[in-house]
Amino acid sequence: MSERPLDLDAVKAFVSVAELGSFTRAAEAMQTTQAAISLKLKRLEDRVGLRLVERTPRYVALSANGVTFLERARELLDAHDRALGAFVGARQRLSLGVSDHVAGPELPALIARMNAQDPELLIEVRIASSGDLLQSFDRRELDAVIVRLHAGRGDGELLAEETLGWFAAPHWQHRADEPLPIATLAEPCGVRVLAGRLLDAAAVPWREVFVGGGVPSVAAAVTAGLGVAALAPRMLPFGAVDVGARLGLPEIPRLPVLLHTRVRDGRAYDALAALSAAFRSVVRG
Template sequence: MVALLDVDQLRSFVAIVDTGSFTRAADVVFKTQSAVSMQMKRLEERVGRALFARDGRGVRLTEDGERLLDYARRIIHISREAVSAFADDALTGRVRLGLPDDYAERYLPEILARFSASNPLVEVTVVCEPSVQLVEMIDRDELDLAIITHAARKPMGEVIRQEPLLWVTSQRSVAHEEPVLPLALSHAACVWRESAIGKLQEIKRPHRVLYSSRNFAAVGAAVLAGLAISVVPESALRPGMRVLGTAEGFPALPSCKIALLRNPGAVTETAQALADHIVASLDNMSPGAQAEAAE
C-alpha cells in the first residue's frame, strides 16, 4: 500500500521554501526548529528522495524538492478548502479591492494566494486604477479596500510599506547622459512623477517627459528599450534595469510609501480578513517584519 503524504509535513515544507529558512519556517507553523527538521526527515523518507540541499547558511530545493513543491501547495490548498467548506464560521460573500497596476503585478499574487488559502468561499473583485482614482472610488463606496501610494501632501490610509524610490535606466543605455534628459513617467497626478520632476528642477537639469502612461508595463518598456529614464520603487526593479545615483548626477529621491485605505462604510469581517492578509504580505515597517528582514 502506498503511504499517503502528511499535510502537516507538507505545510512545514512549503513554509521552509517560502521563508528560506528552517528557523523562520518554525515560527510560521508554530513548531520548534528541531520538530520541523524531524518532519522534513520523515517527509524525505516517505517520498524516498532528498528534498533540500544546503546552500551556505540557507537551503535550496533539489530537483525532487521542486517537483514536490507544486503538489504540496495544491494538497494544502485543497485540504484547507475542504475544511473551510464544512466550517460553520467560514467567510463568504464578496470583497472589492483596488490597487495600481504596478502594485498588482508585484504584490497581488502573494496576497490572493494567502487569502484564498484560508477563505476559499470569498469572491475577490480586483480593480486596477491609479491611486487618485482609487481614493475617489472608496469615497463613492465602490471599493472596500485600496492599496495606494501615500502622498505627503494629502496623507491617507495606514502606511504599511516603505522602500527607496530609485532613478533607473537600461543597462545598455546612455540616455541619462543626454543634454535634455528623456523621461518615461506615469500620469500627471503621480507622486513619483512629481518627486522626479521636482528634484530635476531643484538641480536645474534640463528634461522632458518623452513617454507618459498610466500603465507601469509601458513605462518600464520605454526604460528597458533605452529610450528614457524613470523612477521606480526598489521592489519594482527588473532585469535589464540599472540604478542611477549621485555618481551619475542624480539626486536622492524621497522614499516610496504604500498605504492601505479602508472604506469606513464597508467594515465587514470579510474585508478585515483581506486587510490582514494585505498587511501580512506587504509589511516591512513593523518591528517584527524588520527583525525578520535582518536575519
C-alpha cells in the first residue's frame, strides 16, 4: 500500500455506519446524504485494500476485517479529538433534557457514545416530563430537549413516531367488576393525560393504583402485577404483555418524538445530530 494518509471523514463515516447499522442513519448523524456515506466508505475500503462492510438489501454488517478495523478506527478518531482538544481551551457545554417516556434503557449507552465521540464536550442531562422540560427550554435553562409532542406546540424537529400499548404482567388478570387499575407517572405527564382521555372516551372505568416518579418505577409496578400501564415496548420489563386487545382497550395513537434545540453549529450540534440518529434507530427498531 502507498503511504497516503487515511481520510478522517471516511473513517468517521465507517464508525457511524458500524455503530448505527445503517447508511441512512449514519448520513443523518453526519448531516449528509446516503450517497456521500457510501462514497466515503468505498474510498476507505480502496485505501486499506479490504472490504469492511457487507451490504445486502436488508441489512448492513461488518466483515471480519471491518470488526478488526473498527477498534483501530475509534482509536484514531479519539487521538485526533485529543490533539485538537489540547488547543481548544475550555470545554463546550451541552445541557440536554430528555422526557421520561423517551429516555429508555438504552439512554446511558447513547450518552456514552456521545461522550466517546467528543470527550471535550461537557454533557449535562436532565430527565423530567415533556411539559417541564419545554418550560425549562423556553426559559433558556436547557440548550435542547427531546420530548413527546406537547399540546399547543407546533415547533420542533420530528425524530420518530413511536407505538405505545397497554401492558401488564403475563399472569395478571383484570377483575371485571372493578375499574381498570392503572400504573402511571405523576402530573404533568402527557402520556398519563392521553391514556385517561382515551379510556374515558371509550367508557372504560379506571383508577390509578400506582403513581411513580419515573418510567422504571411504573414498569416495576407492572412487573409486580399491580395493573396496566401505557408504555412503549422498548420500556417494558421482561415478560410484560400487551393486554389491550384482550380487554377491549382503545388503541393508543403513535406519538411523535421531537427535538427542540437552539444549538446550530459546533461540537454540541454534531453530538445532537449523532444522538438524534441513534434515537431514530432505537425507536424504529
